[in-house]
Amino acid sequence: MSSQSSLSDRFKRSSQSIQTPSNHSMFKGHHATVDCPECHRIMVPRVITYYGQPLKSICPFCGSTFASFPSGFTRFFQSRYSDAPSFSVLQKLATITICLVALWFIADWGNLSDNVSLFAAFGTAFFLAVTLAELVFQGVERMAAKFFHQSNYYWAILVLVAMFIAHEFPTLAGYVALFFFMIIARGFVAAFIVTRKKPMKSTFQ
Template identity: 45%
Template sequence: MSSSLSNRFKASTAIQQSGSVQTMFSGHHATVHCHECNRAMVPRVVIYYGQPLKSICPFCGATFARFPSGLQKFLQRFHTRTLTTKHFNFFSLAAGLFGFTFMGSSKDMLPETLPTFALFGFVTFTTLALAELVFQCIEQLANRLSHESNYYWATLVFVAWVLGSINSELTVPIIMLSFAMVLRGLIVGFGQILRNK
């Protein structure tokens, strides 16, 4: 008698649980597909000192998603690593306009004070275009190989430091390129903030 009652209770509980699960996940998938092994899985969250770092595939261990910290969220709002050529096109167009202005002013078609300004603009925007080209090449390479671009940037900084320590004549160009990369990041970042508002 007691066993039959317990069996009925278990059966009704199982029916209720299955019904609640079906209503909870109705129209939704409880699993996702891994980018590496392409298996259906539920990502496991990796936590470090109470902060979620990333989620991984329980089968192959590949990273499924990363959870940025507060500082990273602020930096991502300021500048995301978008793989686009519009910034390079803008810098190239500005450099071309300053270059044509310099050529026109050198033939006494424009005021005498304009060539210096045009030459400065041409050099500045040409350097920014080269910095944007380097940035996009590294980000595209990391994206194609499914790697974190931070390792590429760290390698580039290390190579620049080694070259600067070996040959002191390369120190000034390396500093100028670094300044151009920082200036390029500031211009693109402020442009992105203005677009997002």
């Protein structure tokens, strides 16, 4: 009688363990499904590819974009500037600009060398323009991230608007070219700042 009861107890325990499996045993702490931000259904995202390159993942129920994958150029840029968009870069650019403005005033007030005053003046103008370009870059990138869009579309629209302005108002063509030059220049400056602040990673970790 006792042997039958022990067998029945073991059978119950095994059946309970089969009926209530651990949700995390297969994925070791990672969920297999996610919640769609649009239709709020539990789903497994479907990946959309183009010539073998992943573009984005979508919800199979409502078709909304769940995550966007960066392009090849974006991945190359992020490998040099992985913190983008980062307010730390904007803060450092603003700090450099303020220091150059202070140096400019000190040079004029203290009757320092003309070379120092000229260096401070040109440095202030350049870094002020780079800071404004970084602010524009931050706004475009964060707006795209907020609406789960690819920032490439926003930049394409900005380029089309700039081309329209340059075509309709030729006197502003130089300012449009200067604007995009500063956008490119801020990329190099920001990459230099991020590279200097990043520690070297060992390949043996």
